[in-house]
Amino acid sequence: MRLLVVNPNTTPSMTRTIGAAARAVAAPGTEIVAVEPSMGPASIEGVYDGALAVPGLLQTIAAQPADGIVIACFDDTGLDAARSAAAVPVVGIGEAAYHVASLVSDRFTVITTLSRSVPVIERNLAVTGLRSRCARVRASDIPVLALEEPGSDARRRISDMVARALQEDGADGIVLGCAGMADFAAELSRAHGVPVIDGVAAAVKLIESLLALGLSTSKAGIWARPLAKPYQGSLAAFSPRS
Ligand code: 5HY
Numbered sequence: 171m172r173l174l175v176v177n178p179n180t181t182p183s184m185t186r187t188i189g190a191a192a193r194a195v196a197a198p199g200t201e202i203v204a205v206e207p208s209m210g211p212a213s214i215e216g217v218y219d220g221a222l223a224v225p226g227l228l229q230t231i232a233a234q235p236a237d238g239i240v241i242a243c244f245d246d247t248g249l250d251a252a253r254s255a256a257a258v259p260v261v262g263i264g265e266a267a268y269h270v271a272s273l274v275s276d277r278f279t280v281i282t283t284l285s286r287s288v289p290v291i292e293r294n295l296a297v298t299g300l301r302s303r304c305a306r307v308r309a310s311d312i313p314v315l316a317l318e319e320p321g322s323d324a325r326r327r328i329s330d331m332v333a334r335a336l337q338e339d340g341a342d343g344i345v346l347g348c349a350g351m352a353d354f355a356a357e358l359s360r361a362h363g364v365p366v367i368d369g370v371a372a373a374v375k376l377i378e379s380l381l382a383l384g385l386s387t388s389k390a391g392i393w394a395r396p397l398a399k400p401y402q403g404s405l406a407a408f409s410p411r412s
Contacts, residue, residue: 171199171200171201171237171238171378171381172200172201172203172235172236172237172238173192173196173200173201173202173203173236173237173238173239173240173374173377173378174203174205174231174234174236174238174239174240175188175189175192175202175203175204175205175239175240175242175370175374176204176205176206176207176227176230176231176239176240176241176242177204177205177206177242177243177349178206178207178210178214178223178224178226178227178241178242178243178247178248179206179210179211179212179213179214179219179223179243179314180206180207180208180209180210180211180212180226181206181212181213181315182206183318184206184213184314184315184318184349184350185204185205185206185242186204187318187349187350187352187353188204188242188349188352188370189202189204190352190353191352191353191368191370191371192204192240192242192370192371192374194371195371195374195375196374196378197378200374200378202374203234203236204242205230205234206230207223207226207227207229207230208226209225209226209229210222210223210225210226210227211223212315213313213314213315214243214245214247214314215283215284215286215287215313215314216284216286216287216290217290220243220245220247220248220290223243223247223248224247224248224251225405225408227241227247227248227251227252228248228251228252228255228408229407229408231252231255231256232255236258237258237381238258238259238260238261238377238378238380238381239252239256239258239259239260239261239377240260240261240262240263240266240370240373240374240377241260241261241262241263241373242263242349242369242370242373243262243263243264243349244263244264244267244282244287244291244346244347244348244349244369245264245287245290245291245294246262246263246264246265246294247262249262249265250392250393253387253393254392254393254394254395254396255395255396255410256387257386258386258387259377259380259381259385259386259387260387261373261376261377261380262369262373263349263368263369263370263372263373264291264294264298264347264369265294265298266369266372266373266376267280267345267346267347267367267368267369267372267373268294268295268298268300268303268304268345269298269300269372269376270367270372270375270376271303271343271344271345271365271367272300272303274343274365274367275303275341275342275343275364275365276303276342276343277303277304277305277339277340277341277342277343278303278304278305278341278342278343278344278345278367279304279305279306279307279308279335279336279339279341279343279344279345280295280304280306280307280308280344280345280346280347281308281310281328281331281332281335281344281345281346281347281351282307282308282309282310282347282348283309283310283311283312283313283314283317283347283348283350284309284311284312284313284314285309285311287309287347287348288307288308288309291307291347292304292307295307305335305339305340305341306335306339306341307347308331308334308335308339310324310327310328310331312324312327312328314348314350315350317348317350317351318350325354325357328346328351328354328358329358329361329362332344332358332361332362332366333362336362336364341364342364343364343365343366343367344358344362344364344365344366344367345366345367345369346358346366346367346368346369349369349370351368352368352369352370352371354366354368355367355368355371395410396410397410398410398411
């Protein structure tokens with residue numbers, strides 16, 4: 171099977187980190203195609219970036235045939251629109267991480283980047299129905315692109331926050347709240363002795379499971395196919411066809 175793993179921001183080095191995390195867990199018969207749009211924000215930090223990332227995300231999805239799609243932004247950017255447009259299953263790394271965390275921990279803390287991402291994640295948790303299983307959403311105050319800067323102390327700061335979450339939040343599991351943290355999970359889980367979930371890996375395995383079960387997105391409700399109509403201006407390329 172061929173999985174399209176889309177980093178909705180336009181930073182290729184993050185896409186490489188995401189692609190490596192996806193390939194590390196992919197089954198032998200799964201091809202991972204990790205890509206990012208040519209237009210949109212360099213990183214997604216808050217609702218405005220999230221909205222402006224969606225056209226590029228949808229354009230990238232439309233251009234790449236795949237058996238399944240992973241949206242590799244922890245905010246699950248454009249997930250509803252992608253599920254409406256795509257004929258194959260689509261999973262966001264945020265929702266994947268919440269569901270997997272709920273199977274291996276009673277209460278999990280999410281550790282993300284900036285505080286502006288916290289309400290976005292809390293809203294997504296509510297939509298997913300797992301907010302009651304989340305002990306707390308913590309902001310590390312590390313900008314998304316700072317996670318991979320050479321010499322960054324991000325790993326240490328995230329590890330310190332994991333320790334505080336286990337001591338203070340009543341959490342027995344951790345969710346890493348940014349695709350850019352995908353390569354931190356194994357080391358943090360070993361260091362702290364609890365499950366630490368990376369959404370990229372979780373989403374790849376969930377998409378593989380959906381395909382193995384022969385399941386795809388229901389088109390009988392909110393994710394119905396878009397209606398054919400003209401779109402004006404630069405969005406004309408997005409005009410749904412019948
Ligand atoms: C992400 N932003 O996973 C989110 C995380 C965040 O560009 N990729 C991004 O901070 O909201």
